[in-house]
Amino acid sequence: MTTLTQTTCCYCGVGCGMLVESDGERIVGVQGDPAHPANFGRLCSKGMTLPLTAQSLAGRVLAPELRTTRDAERAPASWDDALETVASRFADVIRRHGPDAVAFYVSGQLLTEDYYVFNKLAKGLVRTNNIDTNSRLCMSSAVSAYKMALGADGPPTCYDDLEAASTVLFAGSNMAYAHPVLFRRLEAAKAADPSIRWIVVDPRRTDTAAMADLHLAIVPGTDVALFHGMLHHLIWEGRIDRRYIDVHTEGFDALKQMLRGYTPQLAADICGIEESALRQAADWFGESPAALSLYCMGLNQSSHGTEKNLALIHLHLATAQIGRPGAGPFSLTGQPNAMGGREVGGLSTMLAAHREIGNAAHRAEVEQLWGVRGLSDKPGLPAVEMFDAVRDGRIKAIWIACTNPVHSMPDSERVREALAAAEFVVVQEVFHQTDTVPYADVLLPATSWGEKAGTVTNSERRISRVRAAVAAPGQTRADWWIAGEVARRLAPKLDASPEPFAFSSIETIFDEHRALTVGRDLDIGGIDYALLEQRGPQQWPFPAGAANGAARRYEDGVFATGDGRARFHAFEYRPVAEPINARHPLRLITGRLRDQWHGMSRTGRVGQLFEHAPEPALTMHPADAARRGLRAGEFVQLSSRRGERVLTLAVSDDVASGTVFVPMHWSGQFLGGGGVNDTTLGAVDKYSKQPELKHAAVRVDPLTLAWRVAAVRRGDALQLHASVQPLLAERRFATVRLEGDDRIVVMAADNEPDADWLERLHTALALPRDESLLEYRDARRSMTKRVAWRDTLIDGVLVAGSEADVAASTSLLARVRETAPWTRARHAVFVADSGPAAPRDRTVCQCKSVTASSINAAIGAGADVSQLKARLGCGTVCGSCVPELQRMCAAPGKAMTPPFATNAA
Known part of the structure; x- marks a missing residue:
């Protein structure tokens, strides 16, 4: 008998609702939940294949493992031994070196309840703020900019704004790949109203950019100059809202004075685009009845990411494009619960419920609610600095949960060196096959999607339930349970009470979390599990007594600052942290593919998700390849000042001359030596401490391997x-x-x-x-x-x-x-049929298994996108392939060329 369980997808921050089909023992299928307001039944190619990632236990961590000495192999152990070992080793380090000699590195893929217990363990029991998360690599610049400009973290927008916008500005986001379910809504809105204009700011001609009315293919890292130039144009053409600025903001005059130097021509020259294109973008934005900006890692993953975010927010504040339907700066969250992690204070630079570590009153509030004393007033180390501290011995023990820093961190060789040098490493994981697991002295088996329960918060501040569809396999345990059990054993060793960690259920954790939010900007005093069961997912803020949560913030023009006014900030454009030179003359940019996720520990378990992009490749402009005597399919060596990687070459004019692109997904589990982050650098934003993963200076050389x-x-x-x-x-x-x-x-x-x-x-x-x-x-x-x-x-x-x-x-x-x-x-x-085979036919539509050759044949016979859907069925299920179908119709045959062609092997 098949049962249906309502839950939420574990991939990106869209937060799609799902109905999981199970037979009592295994997950056998999934469908989109038509009642969930994030997706209304839609799913992308990754979400639709989630059951395939969970059906086999091969590669799962199913029991605790311990290493008795640093040189020994790990061996299976009991939970009691594993938990006691972690507690004893952490206590020993704390006694010898103090609480800041230990650290926790957790994940935006944890549930809110998991995050909460880890944060309480680190800050409330150990009394260190050395707990950070891979959200530092994802969303921290968006957080810093929201706080600096608007006074508080959290997008002021909602998903309904996707249909209400008249102008949509995509900045550093290939939304067609990274957030395809939301992109479907934008496509439908534009199809219904062709007057809607799309502006895409991206160095590459992505599937999103190919559908734009205006593509600004800027030089990587020049976003601030672009937005400054656009605002200069709007100011001097009289297209700003001076009344709104005077009533609701501060700091504009200083910004205006600084912007005098950023004429459209100068800004366009810096960005490598036409001045007319910059002016056109500014005019469309300023004249629009409702302008919505959608941005992601292209802005955030930068050594100037906060300023990029701020410069874009300035456009909204200066034109009053905020706090009303279809208008506002909307940061698209990369991970399923990066927002929930920030809510509970899961970063090293914040406290629970958007409180500040340096604020004595805030610390006192948390101490009272937690029943503890002596919270540290010293901000903890953010991710890059944390692993540097492990590497140089300041941090002796580190606990890594639900993330793979050896793959995802910049300059990843330094991370490998750090974990090899650490006294004690705990890894809490679902899968054996990640690049970080080999460094674990203790490996703790965690439950996975479909087996765990709690809540997550998506990009529009909407809290959804996650429910278990099947029993946890082997000896796996929930992440919150593992952290809580270690805390209960650690507390007596630190002369503290274990009582604050006596959680009887996930609901009691959520109730404690929501109590901390009362009176804060993210007040969820009106949300409990009963309400979520009765009414489904809800947006915050939702204080007690409210009828509903707030879809949009700042509709009254009152911001979350002390005086209620938003802030402009005057700052100059600064170039990327690592300029190109004669030795490293190319700009490396990294990004996502449609069907893979992060380091592929989950999506890499599904063969069909390799069919769109079967192997990692470095994409180079044809002219750059010709100058170097390189041909598609040959081996090349990508080198930076930090490391190198051997890849096959793909040639495409989707990247500009002087720029090369490499997908970020392939880890050491699928590519010898590891991923592209061996070549990236650890320079970080001075406000958010987010690293510049999107740009590095590199060279590409031919390589003959006999x-x-x-x-x-x-x-x-x-x-x-x-x-x-x-x-x-x-x-x-x-x-x-x-x-x-x-x-x-x-x-x-x-x-x-x-x-x-x-x-x-x-x-x-x-x-x-x-x-x-x-x-x-x-x-x-x-x-x-x-x-x-x-x-x-x-x-x-x-x-x-x-x-x-x-x-x-x-x-x-x-x-x-x-x-x-x-x-x-x-x-x-x-000898039979010997000789080279034709290039293997690439699958464009995963849902219907439609290949590129079939699509090209239909296009050759005169089919457009609607006819392709009718004849072949492609684009009719999840819709993730629709942008590519449009590109193929616009340029027949192009999709069969690199970057992702492959041979029959």
């Missing part, structure tokens, strides 16, 4: 991946990906043949060594071809040799995907 390996193996793809992954880092280039749930593909290359590594790969792929294996070997050429049989079915192929040898074997490798039996003599497999 020895090539390709393998395709049928079997349990997740189990095979776990066996193969440790081998990836040993090669100059190596990738692994899943195909469906029953095949794995491995590609590798190096300078010289390595027979020992090849044999270990053979073993890791579980290829046989008996009569079911057929081998052809040419020792003189160091060429090997192996075919594994299961009866008359080809079960696996492994080829090693020169580039030409592997290219000539693509048809052979492709046979592992066939379900028809081999009816000829076995040895004929080495």
Whole structure:
């Protein structure tokens, strides 16, 4: 019997409601919840495949593991031993070095209740503010700007503004990929009213930019100059709202004086765009009945991210485009509960309920509600500084929960060095296969999506319930329970009472959290679990006695500052932290893909999510590639002052000359050596301490790797991946990906043949060594071809040799995907249909499995997007592929070229 459970998606900050189908033991399906106001039943490609990420326990952490000495392997342990070890080791460090010698690094993917207990453990029991979150890498510049300009954290807008806006300014957001469900609403609004104008500010021609009425392809990092130039134009053309400025704001005259130097021509020159385009953008924004800005990591992940956010908010304040339908600055949250984490004070620079660490009255309020004394008045270390402190020994012990800093932090080699040097590392995780897990002295098994319960807050300040659909597997436990149990054991060792951590349920945690918010700007005194059960998700603020939460903030023009006035801030444009030079002449920008998520620890478990972008690639402008003698598909070495990475080259004019793009998703689990963050730098914003992950100065050089390996193996793809992954880092280039749930593909290359590594790969792929294996070997050429049989079915192929040898074997490798039996003599497999196969057909529509060739054929026959939907079904389910369908219709055949073409292997 199938049961339906209402819950919330665990990916981005849209906060989509879901109905999870389970059979009592396993999650078997999912559908969008039509009653949830965030998505009204829509889901994206990632959300629709969530059940596939949860159906197999392969790779799950199912029991605690302990390392008895630093050089020993971890071994299974009881919960009592694991919890006692964590409490004892933390207590020992605190006694010897003080509370600031320990740290906690948590995640925007934790539930609010999980976050709350961790924050209380760190700040209330240990009395250190060294608790930070990967939201520092995501949303902290948006937080700083909201607080500096409007007085408090939190977007003043709501999702209904998407339909109410007349002009939409996208800044540093490829919303079509990163927040596709909300993008569908914008598409529908524009289809209904073609007069709506879209302006996209992005160095790349993304799918979002390709649909814009105006694309401002600025030089990376020049957003402040752009917004300053736009506001200069609006001021001197008389298109600001002086009455609103005088009544509701402060600081405008100083800003106006500073903006005199930012003429549209100068600003356009800095940004590398036409002056007329800058003026057009400003005019559309200033003249619009309702202007909405939507922004994300392109603004936030910068050493000047707060100023980029502020400069955009200035446009809204100066034109009174705020506090009314369709208007306002709307930061799109990257993670499902980054907002909830900020609500409970889960960053090192804040206290619960938007209180300030340095405010004695605020500390006293928290102490009274928590029943503790002596909260630290010293701000804790934010993420980059935290890991630097671990690296240099100031922090001795660190507890990492629900995040993968070895992959996600900038200059990630420093993070590896830090964790290798730490006295004690605790990792609380769902999956074994992350880049951080190998550094754990204690590994704690946490529950995952579909198994846990609590609340999350989405981008529009809406609190939703998360519910468990199935029982937790093995010995996994809820994150809040783990933190609370350690706190109860740690408290006596610190001469404190364990009573503040005697939570009987998640509801008691939520009730304590909401009590802390009463009287604050995010007051949720009127929300409890009973209300959420009865009325569904609710927005804050929602004080006790209110009939509803507030959809929009500042509608009365009274802001959350001491005097109720918003603040303008005068500051000059500053360039990126690391300028290009002759040695590193290219600008590296990083970003997301449509079907992958963060470091792929979850999405990497689903083969079909590799079909749109099968492998990592560096995308370069055709002219830049031609000048360097580079061709698509060749290996290149990406190098910065910090590290290097070998990738395949894709050529596309979607990136500007002088700029290269690399997706951020591929971690060391899928790409030998790790992800692109080995090359990024740790420079941070002076206000938010958010690092500049979006820009680094790099060089790209050709690379010849004479020895090539390709393998395709049928079997349990997740189990095979776990066996193969440790081998990836040993090669100059190596990738692994899943195909469906029953095949794995491995590609590798190096300078010289390595027979020992090849044999270990053979073993890791579980290829046989008996009569079911057929081998052809040419020792003189160091060429090997192996075919594994299961009866008359080809079960696996492994080829090693020169580039030409592997290219000539693509048809052979492709046979592992066939379900028809081999009816000829076995040895004929080495010669039948030999030679390169056609490039593998890329899947554009995941929901209906529609390939690029099918779409191009229909376009060639005259189909437009609506006819593609009717004939092929693409774009009719989640809609995530619609922007790409529009691009393909606009430029037939283009979607079959790189950046993501791949061969049959």
